[in-house]
Amino acid sequence: MSLYYEAAAVLANADNTGGSLKSRIYKQSGRKSSPAQLFALVTESAKWSVVLKDVVEKSGLLAEEKKLSPILALLLSHDLLISKNGVAAPANHVLKLAINRHKARLSAEFTKARIARGHPTLESFKNAVTDGENKTSLAGSGKRIQHPRWVRVNTLKTTVAEQLATTFPGYERTNDLSDVLCAPASSKIYYLDGNIPNLLAFPSKVDLSKSAAYKSGHLIFQDKASCFPAYFLDIKPEDGDVIDGCAAPGNKTTHAAAIVSEQLSKNGGSGDGRKVIAFEKDKARARILSKMVKLASADDIVSIRSGHDFLATKPDADDFQHVGAIMLDPSCSGSGIVGRDDSLQMHLPDPSLGTQQGAKPKGKKRKRDQEGISVAQSSSTIKLELDETVPEETTVQDKFAERLSALSSFQLRMLCHAMRFPKVCKITYSTCSVYFEENEGVVFQALLSSVAKDRGWRILKRQDQVEGMKKWNIRGLWEDGKLQKLGMTDQERHHVLEACIRCNKGTGDGTMGFFVAALIRDEDAPSEMAASYEKCAIEVLAHVEDNEWNGFGHEEPSKEEETVVTASESGTGKKNKKRPRRQKI
Template sequence: MPPPPKNRSHAPAKAGQSRPPPRQPGRRMASRDAGERAAFFARREAATVLRRVLRGDASKRSGGSIKSLVFSPSVRNKRATFALVCQTLKYLPILKEVLASSGVFSSKWKKQEELVYVTAYDILFGQEIAVSGSVEEYIMLHKDTFRTALQKICVKRKVSNVEDLLSEKTTVKPKPRFVRVNTLKTTTGSVIEVLSKMHKVDKDDMVPDMLVLPPGTDMHKHPLVTDGKVFLQGKASCMVAAAVSPKPGWKVIDACAAPGNKTVHLAALMNGEGSIIACELNKERAKTLQHTVRRSGANNIETVIGDFLNIDSNDPSYAEVRAILLDPSCSGSGISTERLDHLLPSHSIDDQDDAGSSARIRKLSAFQRKALSHALSFPSVERLVYSTCSIHQAENEDVVSSVLPLASSLGFELATPFPQWRRRGLPVFYGAEHLLRTDPEDDLEGFFIALFVRKAAAADALEPSEDGGALGRKRKRACTTRSGGLRAFSSLRLSRMDVLCSIWGI
């Protein structure tokens, strides 16, 4: 019997030669197994997100946007999960038709319906990686049947490929990627230095510490983002906190704070000095808020899990609040693209046209009027920003117009944030030119901003104080005994009950 062949991988190297690395036949298989396991778990995370998205869409009660759900701390493989959710929603009408026409989609899979959709997309249109798992085995078993059904659908619709079956609503114009530098942790210059090695980076010409990157730039896993040195925040969203323009040392309320991007932006504008009370009613969203605060490094933010409307503005604890940011619950119609609402089954042009007069909008606007009226009632507030991410007049100009009598009686007037911005409020009442709107036509989200400034505070800011400083009578009035000041304010509120009743519709 001839001797067995030598194992060349262990043969000694000749002089002057380096020995080739030993063969590792299992490396490729191990890599493939790791890829299959990653795909397996990504499908299940995607199915969990998809279930919440579809149920929220069906009930008209969003449990969060696709992005907020995917990029929550509970999702581990965020990039793969996000891609799977978006692509499954994009192909969902086709997947449903294929499963229905194939005749093999039985009721026993109903409890795992979302996982079936995700897996069917991944195997039929995606990477076709399957591992052990009952749903994967089911899809692989009937894969040929599904593909035959898909071909029949294409023939019936007279199209040559699957992409022609997709709705035009899934096509969205790419927008620049805006990022905000968190100056609590780093400087704009150092971030530009890092990012410019891989991307074209421009500084925004209006919002401080805002950078503009090319459309499609993926920053979610970048160390600057994970370390909290950079926040993935749209320009319009950043304009809200910048319009508040809080001074270092002020006491500020963020009335409806989650997910917290505007809250930590306020902290950065205040150089981490003073204090911010961040209110959030929803306990789950409050967790996201707290996570955002921790990531930012801000140490002057107190999170309050509760309703802003339940805060007593007469409470001495809030007598020194100088600014309020009120960004209440709204329809989100201005960020439907960013939220990827165009991928949802309920989305259509008709839905958007009818939304402005829907019962939901009326309910939201009633809450918004009540919240804005309450924000105006804090005795020492000098600056108040009301903002929404809505395009509807009912949530924007109409809300502001309805509270103007009360605001005027309390010494407030509308000011003009970012006067260089060309797009202003709809001309539906005198003074609407002070309001600010952003629009997708500007490559931004659809936002609305109204800035209320107390006239007495604005006037006193120009008057010299007795010691030659710029504090003026404003600071002197703030030093008035709290009890007297609060009693006077309470009387003023009682004298305006007719105005409040008119605003709140009671």
């Protein structure tokens, strides 16, 4: 069976596998197409289905091609009009012949749809759809919103005033972000962000990817939330060098470099040799990092450690003796990224539309009825979870829970490692995940770890945060049942949650889903907070030991043998039991 028949069967649940899209794809063996191919075709087509439903209906395709069901028409028109490689079938395949007969009409309707939505090029249309166009609506207003194009002005090369005068002449400033989110086609407006300096928002339809300023690194595309960590770190001249522990592709690295550079120029431009030391374990990603750093003209300040595992660094090495701040943005589930959603909606074309006067097509019983894809579905919307959410279908759920647990253990190790650097007194920890386990869960456990206690680490309270973060109102969340043994008072817990920052995706804030918290300590002064947490450390360490990182993807632990403190030892002060691949935290 071809890719398209197989994808249509998955969507129609022809073999009654049921469950989420992933379980329908992965539980069924014996297909010709790879699961990844099927998943990509279905999810990408679903993203475009609002547009393609209209295009297919207006082209009259379904009225004329009896072999095509609405689902097949949608999948094929996606590949014909949008996919780089076109329809994945031999030239004489019955489906390819069918869709190609209507290529001219489909292309004309697609172009009309693009222009009606205000996109001058296919590229900008694609960017907008990837950014979530066609999906969200502003709470309470019913207005459709689009994820804005956030642009950080790279102050290593230019200024906001210079860019407004040169790249954006004729653009008007709005003080209401919702104007940008709901902007009609071709609006020339921008919003100057109130939390992060030098950050602008534009309507998603504005295509800046071809602008000279973007190509030359004067402008950097960076979601607002992703600008929080470098700003939140509140780097001061006395902080000396800064480490970015997980740097590629480098948006936060160049942001930190820009902040350091601003301080240097305030000091009369005299370079005091301060560095942003950027670790990237993956060599291929480090090459991208290197390009981004050069393009941003940050290479004087950024020193790249390509292929270096942050976990394998020795905190007391000479190279790090001037490091006072660490930014940590480790690999995560990416569940906050806009465009990756938990559920899929595929809007299907109505076969009765596009025929003359809307008449039902004549002829034999349509072939599409025989493909296990009922005509009753023809003008409907298919709604499907991407991942498993039904508890009884445990296979995928188990894997997900396992993955989350492995990720949070890895993230906790990274954060605890950062806490060991002798001169470091501030750390930001961030993820683009929406899950408690990767966010507040990691922060709570890190605060209760023995390294936090020994070195006096505590959370940076909201009232002490840099202005733009203090006034951000979405704060940390607690999830019952995830860390029951925490043993903190409600007040202590509230105090930590209030210090944590979250961003939600698909809201009037125009951000992706994100989390960031800042940890601080006073050099050489043990913290009261850590002391008050001491009683809880045993239980939390037990939890960490249970959820040890078990290695996947590119975040494997270093092979070096590390020191471990077991739960019982941490309570008694005994240390230094040697065990491979374990780490005292």
